Amino acid sequence: MAVFSLMLVVFSLTTGEFVVSGILPDVAAGLGVPLSAAGLLTTAYAIGMIAGGPVVTLLTARVARKPLIVGLVAVSVLANAASAVAPGHALLLASRVLAGLVVGTFFAVAVATAAASARPGRQAAAVAKVALGMNLGIVLGAPLGTVTGQHFGWRATFWAVAAAAAVALLLVLRFVPPGPPSTTGRVTGELRIFAEGRVWRAIALTAAGNVGVLMVFTYLAPLLTEVGGFPGSAVPVLLLAYGIGAVAGNAAGGWLADRALLPSLAGLLAALAGVLAVSWAAAGQPVVTVASTVLLGALAFALVPGMQTQVITAAAAAPTLAVAVNASGYQLAAAAAGWLGGRVVDAAGPRPIYLVAAVLTIAGLGIALSSLRQSRRRSAVVSGNSG
Incomplete structure (x- = not known):
């Protein structure tokens, strides 16, 4: 139940992040702002995570795990409730920044707590169950939140996310055991990792490799309706298809990474760039759009x-x-995806987003190939020294 409680929190956090894609046109219409301005909600949430992840993690490194988790989830509940009642675009953006501030730290502490709560030899399985909440947020949370927004208004979607987080908070209070803080030493010692060039390359790979597909996901609703020709009622179904692909892809990606980490990342990025290019070339073909939506989620x-x-x-x-x-x-x-996608939409409409995303993904592929060369060079040096 401790692991389930953490998984439910992850579900609510993921739903709160990804559901915006499905209700983006409704938010824009409801607030009377352009679609590109509504897309900045994704950027605002991301900015909160970017700033909050390292900063909040360092500032709370000496706080015991359970009180820290309770505080982080409580902030999420309040931030999503604030999103539901925000009277204008500026305050809605501010509430999304607040919601994003706690997410990175929660994920980090949840992974550590799940591993510590598991029986010996079952730590990885416990962590995988927590991570399952992310997939369920995409498979179930985002489509259900989109349907809720379409039938009861986009504010109801944020109320639903706040309610899910509140239920998770009650379970956390009941079932998550106490745990030690992340560190008992000097917090500044944690910062030494940033002296490593490998760390910066790994972060750059994460950022560059995901920006293209995140741009497509942010503007998926207009891509499906305005470019793909689907009715608005089909968006939740296609979000569900994206999520099913995500669940399958997450499992396959873990299997591949355990066997050949950097080669698998390079191959997946190449495949992703190819699917994005095909999506652009075949835009307006319903069968291709459905297939590419599933494949994009998987990759x-x-x-x-x-x-x-x-x-x-x-x-x-x-x-x-x-x-x-x-x-x-x-x-x-x-954050870059929400902003850049808005510029593309304003300049040429939604369709070119696919092509721009493919080019950006190729940049991520370049970083992966560079990291692979560095890794093979280090292995050759180690082998030479051993000889």
Whole structure:
């Protein structure tokens, strides 16, 4: 139940982040702002995560795990409730920043708590169950939140997310056991990981490799309706298809990363760039759009386990901070995606987003190939020294 409680929190956090894609046109219409301005909600949430992940993690490193988790989830409940009642665009943006501030630290502490709560030899399985909340947030949370917004208004969607987080908070209070703080030493010692070039390359890979597909996901609703020709009622169904692909991709990506970390990341990024290019070339073809939506979900989340492993491996001296920094790198991509996608929409409409995303993904592929060369060079040096 402790692990289930943490998984439910992850579900609410993920739903709160990704559901915005499905209700974006409703938010824009409801607030009387352009679609590109509504897209900045994704950027605002991401900015909160980028700033909050490392900073909040360092500032709370000496706080015991359970009180820290309770405080973080409580902030999430309040921030989503504030989003539901925000009277204008500016205050809605501010509430999304607040909601994002706590996410990176929560993920980091939840992973550590789940591993500590598990029986010996079952730590990885416990962590995987917590991470399952992210997939369920995409498979179930985002489509259900979109349907809620379409039938009861976009504010009801944020109320639903706040309610889910509140239920999770009650379960956390009941079932999550006490735990030690992340560190008992000097907090500044955690910052030494940033002296490693490998850490910066791993963060850059996470950011560059995800920005393209996150741009597509942010503007998925107008891409499906205005470019793909689907009715608005089909958006939740296609979000569900994206989420099903994400679940399958997450499992496959973990399997691949365990066997060949950097080669698998390079191959997945190449495949992702190809699917994005096909999506642009065949825009307006319903069958291709459905297939590419599923494949984009699968490839996007197949990258996540390997990218996280790459960051944790590079920053082994500070694993909790490493998870938070990895989340910040991912959200840096989300922030850029929301802003850049808006510029593309304003200039040429939604369709070119696919092509721009493919080009950006190729940049991520370049970083992966560079990291692979560096890794092989280090292995050759080690082998030579051993000989």
